[in-house]
Structure formats: structure tokens, C-alpha cells
Amino acid sequence: MAMVQARITKTKRRKLAIFLRCLVISFVAWLLFSISNVQTYTIKTGISYVNIPEQKAFHPLQSDTVNVRMKLSGWKIFLKKLNPDTPHIQVDLSGLKNRNYIVFTNQLGYINRQFPVDNQVIGVNPDTLFFDFSKQTQRKVPVRPLHNIQFKKQYGIIGETKISPQYVTVTGPLEDVANIEYLETDTIRGTQISSDIRTVAYLNKHQKNNITIYPTFAEITIPVGEITEKVVEVPLKVENASRYTTVRTLPSKVKLTFLVSLKDYNKWTSRDFEAIVDMENWAQNRVQSLPVILTKVPDYCQMVSIEPQNVDFFVRR
The missing domain is CATH 2.170.120.30 (RNA Polymerase Alpha Subunit; Chain A, domain 2)
Incomplete structure (x- = not known):
């Protein structure tokens, strides 16, 4: 009786092993099919503007982010979910010369050129951006450098920071430009600093896409010495x-x-x-x-x- 029980156990084990192998093979096949299959994926992106019409100031009447639909392989979708990011796309505003809206459907070719070849953009939501035009003005505002610097022991800032130029010209809608008292640079960073810092820092528009700045950067010199x-x-x-x-x-x-x-x-x-x-x-x-x-x-x-x-x-x- 014990020998019969042993033969039945071995048979069950063999069947279970075969079942598990089939299950693993099925899962691997499904996984390979999924990652190779092209699917539609939606990603949130920020927008910035190029080819802004001269002598026209504008206010976007919607958010500065849009949802971009694209066709990707399952593998690329998997990688994007593992490492999510918020990319940026440029929107061509040359069409605002004779209307107050931009249609993304008309710019899909331009937008696709901003992504890798195997990332095909098929649509954007919302598809239409609307703009409100207002009087354009110019104003000169001072530049303020931002820095986050760790100094070598017994070293620090020993004098006035030099900025060139000290003022930049801001152009845009009157109501927006009037509220800009100064422009900050991108943060200047450094570690174990023991000598003067000389660098070029770009000016931060703080996501105000409807203004332009000239020049767009400033030369910064920070005197550093022993204290x-x-x-x-x-x-x-x-x-x-x-x-x-x-x-x-x-x-x-x-x-x-x-x-x-x-x-x-x-x-x-x-x-x-x-x-x-x-x-x-x-x-x-x-x-x-x-x-x-x-x-x-x-x-x-x-x-x-x-x-x-x-x-x-x-x-x-």
C-alpha cells in the first residue's frame, strides 16, 4: 500500500512540475508580447513658445502643461513608468499673426521632431490653445544672482558680487511686466570653494512664457577669500x-x-x-x-x- 502511495505522489509531482513550466512559459510569452506590442501612452508635458509674433503681447488662457498621446512599445512604457519625468515641448506661435488660437493637430510634425524617432506623437489634449492679446511694453529690471555655495574651511564671500549686465530688458504684456521688480539667475552652485567664482548664469523667467528677456544671461563674479x-x-x-x-x-x-x-x-x-x-x-x-x-x-x-x-x-x- 505504501508503494502505491509513493507512485501516486511522484505522478502528481511530475504533473505539477509540467504545469508550472507551462505557466512560466506562458507568462514569459505574454510578457514578450506585451513589451513588443505598440500601445497608446499619455504623458504630461510642459510647454514653451517659439516664433512669438513681434509687437504682440499675449496671455495664455489655459495651463502651461498639456497631455501628449503617443504610440510606444510596451517596453518603453514600462521604462517610463519606472522613471517618470515631465518633458517639455515647444509650441510654434507664428500662427498668432492672424488669429488668437493655435491648433496642435497642425503642428504634430513639428512636435514629433522634438521626440525620439520611435516615439510617435498622435495627439495633444487640449488640442487648441487660446490667447488673449494686450499692449506690449518694455522695462529694465535689475538682476539678482542666486547661489548655494559650500566653501572650503575658513573661506567665504569677502566682497560685493559683480553682475554684468546689472539690468536686463523685459518685454511682454503691460500687466505682467509691471509686476516684475527684478529677475533672479539660476542657482549658482559649488562645493569646497576657495577662490573667486566667475561664471555665466541664465536668467530665470519663473515659467512666464509670454515675456522675453534680453540678454538672457549675466556674467557673475563672486569674490572669495580666507576669513x-x-x-x-x-x-x-x-x-x-x-x-x-x-x-x-x-x-x-x-x-x-x-x-x-x-x-x-x-x-x-x-x-x-x-x-x-x-x-x-x-x-x-x-x-x-x-x-x-x-x-x-x-x-x-x-x-x-x-x-x-x-x-x-x-x-x-
């Missing part, structure tokens, strides 16, 4: 004390520790700093001690500490 600590003692001044006969702080001076470039070490003295306490804070809140407030610090001197940060005081009415 060191310096300590000075600064006498405390008392403000809003006219209602009292005398006000005396304890101590009467504070010690300031700051970072300064080696070349300017002897340039700054206690006379270049100002520290105050404000009696208005005591009059209103009856605090036990007064915080020290710095009201004057030279440029490119980086404060490290104030000792003490709060002071005791005596008042004679």
Missing part, C-alpha cells in the same frame, strides 16, 4: 530712555565675535558696530533683562556671537 575670527568690544547705547533720569546697563559693553576677510582684518573696529538696548521693552513688559540688538554691522562681516546676549540694568526715575 578669520575677530573680537571687538562695543559700548551699549540705551534707546527710549528719555523719561528716566539715568539708565545703567550691566555690563556697559558687549563682546562681538565675527568673521572677516584677512585683508580687511584691520579695517573694522568697534566704531563700525553699534549695539543697543531698548527701554520700551521694559516699559511695556517689565522684563528682567534687556536683549542686545545690533543696529550697525559692516558688510561682509558675519556675526558669530554676542556676549552677553541679554544685560541687566538699573533705572533711576
